[in-house]
Amino acid sequence: xxxxxxxxxxxxxxxxxxxxxxxxxxxxxxxxxxxxxxxxxxxxxxxxxxxxxxxxxxxxxxxxxxxxxxxxxxxxxxxxxxxxxxxxxxxxxxxxxxxxxxxxxxxxxxxxxxxxxxxxxxxxxxxxxxxxxxxxxxxxxxxxxxxxxxxxxxxxxxxxxxxxxxxxxxxxxxxxxxxxxxxxxxxxxxxxxxxxxxxxxxxxxxxxxxxxxxxxxxxxxxxxxxxxxxxxxxxxxxxxxxxxxxxxxxxxxxxxxxxxxxxxxxxxxxxxxxxxxxxxxxxxxxxxxxxxxxxxxxxxxxxxxxxxxxxxxxxxxxxxxxxxxxxxxxxxxxxxxxxxxxxxxxxxxxxxxxxxxxxxxxxxxxxxxxxxxxxxxxxxxxxxxxxxxxxxxxxxxxxxxxxxx
Ligand SMILES: *Cc1c(COP(=O)(O)O)cnc(C)c1O
Numbered sequence: 001x002x003x004x005x006x007x008x009x010x011x012x013x014x015x016x017x018x019x020x021x022x023x024x025x026x027x028x029x030x031x032x033x034x035x036x037x038x039x040x041x042x043x044x045x046x047x048x049x050x051x052x053x054x055x056x057x058x059x060x061x062x063x064x065x066x067x068x069x070x071x072x073x074x075x076x077x078x079x080x081x082x083x084x085x086x087x088x089x090x091x092x093x094x095x096x097x098x099x100x101x102x103x104x105x106x107x108x109x110x111x112x113x114x115x116x117x118x119x120x121x122x123x124x125x126x127x128x129x130x131x132x133x134x135x136x137x138x139x140x141x142x143x144x145x146x147x148x149x150x151x152x153x154x155x156x157x158x159x160x161x162x163x164x165x166x167x168x169x170x171x172x173x174x175x176x177x178x179x180x181x182x183x184x185x186x187x188x189x190x191x192x193x194x195x196x197x198x199x200x201x202x203x204x205x206x207x208x209x210x211x212x213x214x215x216x217x218x219x220x221x222x223x224x225x226x227x228x229x230x231x232x233x234x235x236x237x238x239x240x241x242x243x244x245x246x247x248x249x250x251x252x253x254x255x256x257x258x259x260x261x262x263x264x265x266x267x268x269x270x271x272x273x274x275x276x277x278x279x280x281x282x283x284x285x286x287x288x289x290x291x292x293x294x295x296x297x298x299x300x301x302x303x304x305x306x307x308x309x310x311x312x313x314x315x316x317x318x319x320x321x322x323x324x325x326x327x328x329x330x331x332x333x334x335x336x337x338x339x340x341x342x343x344x345x346x347x348x349x350x351x352x353x354x355x356x357x358x359x360x361x362x363x364x365x366x367x368x369x370x371x372x373x374x375x376x377x378x379x380x381x382x383x384x385x386x387x388x389x390x391x392x393x394x395x396x397x398x399x400x401x402x403x404x405x
Pocket of ligand 1: 093095096122124172173
């Protein structure tokens with residue numbers, strides 16, 4: 001297989017548009033990715049051809065919707081190498097999936113227990129555990145990072161002990177791009193009998209996620225950062241653990257037998273999926289993963305690393321530009337500051353030139369404080385970006401610098 005970036009670009013309708021009279025340069029992929037025609041078609045097909053509720057109807061459309069909806073579960077299970085299809089639980093996204101884990105394991109925490117997270121956390125994987133600790137009396141421990149954005153593993157080793165119940169960390173940092181050694185950390189945590197939750201919101205789009213090889217207990221992600229619609233995501237968890245969890249939301253689909261005063265619960269995955277799900281979203285996610293898996297992962301990695309290296313090199317042309325996050329193992333995320341310029345002003349000037357980036361705290365306020373920054377400007381690359389996009393970013397930044405200096 002070869003990798004033709006122009007053929008990929010042609011499949012993303014939004015990339016053909018202009019913004020402020022300039023061709024769109026979309027570099028906000030860590031916030032959400034654009035959607036290929038294959039995903040848009042899957043959504044339109046569902047709504048125009050077989051819109052129906054799932055698992056319920058005694059009619060053709062419902063059968064078809066159910067089949068496609070459950071096919072998506074098979075596609076996702078295969079994509080992450082889940083041992084069983086019922087280990088794939090649909091959620092509305094990463095945030096809801098983390099809250100679902102907190103509902104499951106969090107109820108078992110007690111005073112004296114310890115939870116370890118890292119300085120890299122997105123608010124979703126920090127505030128949820130703060131709250132779980134408040135409810136249970138458990139203690140939250142924070143694994144530090146070095147200024148490069150790499151985890152301080154020696155300190156992690158000292159934080160981990162027999163009281164550790166859960167280690168929750170990102171596969172890839174959304175703010176700095178660091179790829180964390182999740183396999184090594186999972187192994188260490190499991191040896192202490194702790195659960196491991198990997199926040200895969202950023203990791204999943206970089207391919208090659210094998211949950212069994214990682215050795216974690218839970219891996220969560222959102223569809224929308226993986227070329228799929230918003231409002232759908234996945235909790236993958238080991239069946240032996242999910243089976244022991246208390247119920248989450250209650251209602252239709254998750255029950256076995258109901259009387260006026262009592263009810264019993266159904267089997268996985270339905271037990272954790274109450275109510276009419278995001279059917280179109282799930283089908284769209286299945287289409288996105290089918291589309292993405294057909295690409296050459298090695299070529300995608302090489303392309304992304306080329307973009308990152310090229311952007312890092314060209315950034316040196318701009319005096320006062322400093323890249324934040326310099327871990328040797330990182331994905332195509334370039335957070336930076338420009339001396340004397342506020343990130344919000346940089347974002348505004350870039351937007352006028354058609355260049356879309358993220359500015360601000362990157363949903364990681366404690367990390368920004370740790371780094372002593374008000375926030376960053378962040379350019380994040382995806383498979384459809386090109387060196388030409390980066391050239392336009394650099395030109396726009398040069399302009400911003402003269403305007404803000
Ligand atoms: C985006 C993101 C989240 C939250 O995802 P939602 O889709 O907003 O639920 C959590 N963690 C990381 C690392 C993210 O990048």
